[in-house]
Amino acid sequence: MSDRVTMTVRPITSPLKETVMKRSPLLWILIAVWLPVVGSNAAAADLRPNILWLSSEDHGQEMGCYGDSQATTPNVDALAKRGLMYRNVWSCAPVCAPARTTIITGMYAPSLGAEQMRSMVTIPSDVELLPTHMTRAGYYCSNRSKEDYNVTAPKKLWSESSGKAHWRNRAEGQPFFSVFNSTKSHESSIRNENGNPTHDPSKVRVPAYHPDTEISRRDWAIYYDTVTQSDAEAGKWLKELEADGLSESTIVFYWGDHGSGMPRSKRWPSDSGLRVPLVVYIPEAFAHLRPADYAAGKSTDRLVSFVDFAPTVMSLTGIKPAANMQGHAFAGSYIAEAPKYMYGFRGRMDERLDLVRSVSDGRFVYLRNYMPHLSQAQHVSYQFETPTTAEWKKLYDAGKTNGAQSIFWSAPKSPEELYDLQSDPDEVNNLASVPDHNARLLEIRRANRDHLLAIRDLGFVPEGQRFELADGRSLREMALDGSSYPIERVIAAAELASNLEQNDEASIATLASYLKETNPTVRYWGTMGFLMRGEKAIASNTGALELIARDDASPENRVVALHALISGMGGDARVKAIATLCELATTKGQSVFTSMAALRALDELNAQRLVPSETALIDSSIDGMKVKVVTPDNRYDSYVPRLLESVLEKYEPFAAAVTR
Numbered sequence: 001m002s003d004r005v006t007m008t009v010r011p012i013t014s015p016l017k018e019t020v021m022k023r024s025p026l027l028w029i030l031i032a033v034w035l036p037v038v039g040s041n042a043a044a045a046d047l048r049p050n051i052l053w054l055s056s057e058d059h060g061q062e063m064g065c066y067g068d069s070q071a072t073t074p075n076v077d078a079l080a081k082r083g084l085m086y087r088n089v090w091s092c093a094p095v096c097a098p099a100r101t102t103i104i105t106g107m108y109a110p111s112l113g114a115e116q117m118r119s120m121v122t123i124p125s126d127v128e129l130l131p132t133h134m135t136r137a138g139y140y141c142s143n144r145s146k147e148d149y150n151v152t153a154p155k156k157l158w159s160e161s162s163g164k165a166h167w168r169n170r171a172e173g174q175p176f177f178s179v180f181n182s183t184k185s186h187e188s189s190i191r192n193e194n195g196n197p198t199h200d201p202s203k204v205r206v207p208a209y210h211p212d213t214e215i216s217r218r219d220w221a222i223y224y225d226t227v228t229q230s231d232a233e234a235g236k237w238l239k240e241l242e243a244d245g246l247s248e249s250t251i252v253f254y255w256g257d258h259g260s261g262m263p264r265s266k267r268w269p270s271d272s273g274l275r276v277p278l279v280v281y282i283p284e285a286f287a288h289l290r291p292a293d294y295a296a297g298k299s300t301d302r303l304v305s306f307v308d309f310a311p312t313v314m315s316l317t318g319i320k321p322a323a324n325m326q327g328h329a330f331a332g333s334y335i336a337e338a339p340k341y342m343y344g345f346r347g348r349m350d351e352r353l354d355l356v357r358s359v360s361d362g363r364f365v366y367l368r369n370y371m372p373h374l375s376q377a378q379h380v381s382y383q384f385e386t387p388t389t390a391e392w393k394k395l396y397d398a399g400k401t402n403g404a405q406s407i408f409w410s411a412p413k414s415p416e417e418l419y420d421l422q423s424d425p426d427e428v429n430n431l432a433s434v435p436d437h438n439a440r441l442l443e444i445r446r447a448n449r450d451h452l453l454a455i456r457d458l459g460f461v462p463e464g465q466r467f468e469l470a471d472g473r474s475l476r477e478m479a480l481d482g483s484s485y486p487i488e489r490v491i492a493a494a495e496l497a498s499n500l501e502q503n504d505e506a507s508i509a510t511l512a513s514y515l516k517e518t519n520p521t522v523r524y525w526g527t528m529g530f531l532m533r534g535e536k537a538i539a540s541n542t543g544a545l546e547l548i549a550r551d552d553a554s555p556e557n558r559v560v561a562l563h564a565l566i567s568g569m570g571g572d573a574r575v576k577a578i579a580t581l582c583e584l585a586t587t588k589g590q591s592v593f594t595s596m597a598a599l600r601a602l603d604e605l606n607a608q609r610l611v612p613s614e615t616a617l618i619d620s621s622i623d624g625m626k627v628k629v630v631t632p633d634n635r636y637d638s639y640v641p642r643l644l645e646s647v648l649e650k651y652e653p654f655a656a657a658v659t660r
Helices: 016-023 025-046 074-082 096-105 130-136 214-243 284-289 306-316 387-397 435-455 463-470 475-479 487-498 505-514 520-533 535-539 542-551 555-568 571-586 592-604 612-622 639-659
Strands: 050-056 084-090 140-144 176-182 250-256 278-281 298-305 342-346 356-360 364-369 416-420
Touching: 050 214, 074 214, 074 250, 074 278, 084 342, 096 130, 096 306, 130 140, 130 306, 176 214, 214 250, 214 387, 284 306, 298 306, 298 342, 356 435, 364 435, 416 435, 435 487, 463 475, 463 520, 463 555, 463 592, 487 505, 487 520, 505 520, 520 535, 520 542, 520 555, 535 542, 535 555, 542 555, 555 571, 555 592, 571 592, 571 612, 592 639, 612 639
Parallel strands: 050 176, 050 250, 084 298, 140 176
Antiparallel strands: 084 278, 250 278, 342 356, 356 364, 364 416
């Protein structure tokens, strides 16, 4: 199939020519000037590049071209010898749906309220997804076949999105933007307990945070096998491209969608969860679109994030990136200045809540934990299906893990983390409190805060509360409304609430003042501040917390206050708070966000500190109930059942003790 577009420009001949010249000699002159321009534009359109994206799931830079001697990736290695390899690339999110949302919009998912795993939000009418821009420019857009975006997409977003989508289905000569996604390296592929990996387990490098056991080594070796399979799939599409005679008219991207599927990579927004491979090949015909540092077989240290992909593709195809895109084009006609930092984020992961933001300059990595009372390893059901995760937890519970291996499971987390990848590639030596790094810490902390304000990060607003505040608007429109979202006050409250070292009288007084704020999100963070500080702080403000628990208009604020009161009180007051929390968790027709928040609170309570009658109350309130909740989209449907299962598993043994 020819890749060229042809246009025949027919001359104006008699009698039309004579008529035009007689009636308007000036019009004829204008036509004579216009015709060559049309021909020139047709030729320019003729040279528009095709764009091919080859993506693979759940794998980082464990590839031969990145210097990993254990990896077997001949196809991408060969592509890297022809193209440019990017060393500092972050996926922005350490899990697929929010990462792909960032890619397809060219906007950080938290700026849209779309950072929560498998959520669904409406975007404002002025935000268009990348395929819409490309289709308008005349491109055939095919996707094979994963979408998995957290935002509503037009019904005809892709020319074709299916297991059969292919550039070959386009019209004759039409330029294409085609995506092929490999699932071979997905985390589920590691779970082969009886597997005999091709890669030698004795030769893999086990990171410092994992226990060096037979199971860990086997799982890492299987992971390397899956990366080889993804590489082979990429090789298949590259061979088809060559067979179709399109290799020299197509710009190729190869990338992974976030770090490896092993625990403490996937789902955690440190470098291990965010750093991904990116190889870009730009043929000689489009040398004018190459960045200045492009050279075949070379690498670049330019910082690149997934938010940069959409504006870069537009730039490569001659389209000016949309003004609301937040990324930086790193190739093409609209190359932008390289950013100083890459930014990452973590929100809710399936049924478990967290709020982490990360920043890196390529060498140093900073993490800000806004919910430090929660461990990195909250029980996400799907993550525990990986053998390494389950074994690692058993070893930790048995006291058989060292300091580096225990960080993942322990709580509270440090509110701030700072790592030097040069000396500590596994990110286990926190430098945040080391005086020699104070200046760097202050600078990167400021960069994080400036970024949150610049994109108007919605992650600080509880998920259900967002929809209430939006009141029919898109969440992005609500985020831009200072009266609905006074972001500076909210972030100030979140920073104080999560800085657990600020436990002095003045800090507690400030937190107490937040409980009286008119904005519900500021009240939320004031309440969280007491929950995260524990009994002493809670005891000093019981009355204010009881008012929040009883009267607050936001159910999620009530849940946090109840959780705090249960943790800091005893007797009849605690029993009453437990009963109310159970009611919020299990009421039929309840909002999914309220039910999830209440069930998480019940699951996070220290069952050892509750008396048997209290644990029996929790068990009897939930046991046997199939809670039907109201959800904005079926993507939320599995979370309440998973949390119910976890709560029952936790409290049934205690409840059984009462009946014996």
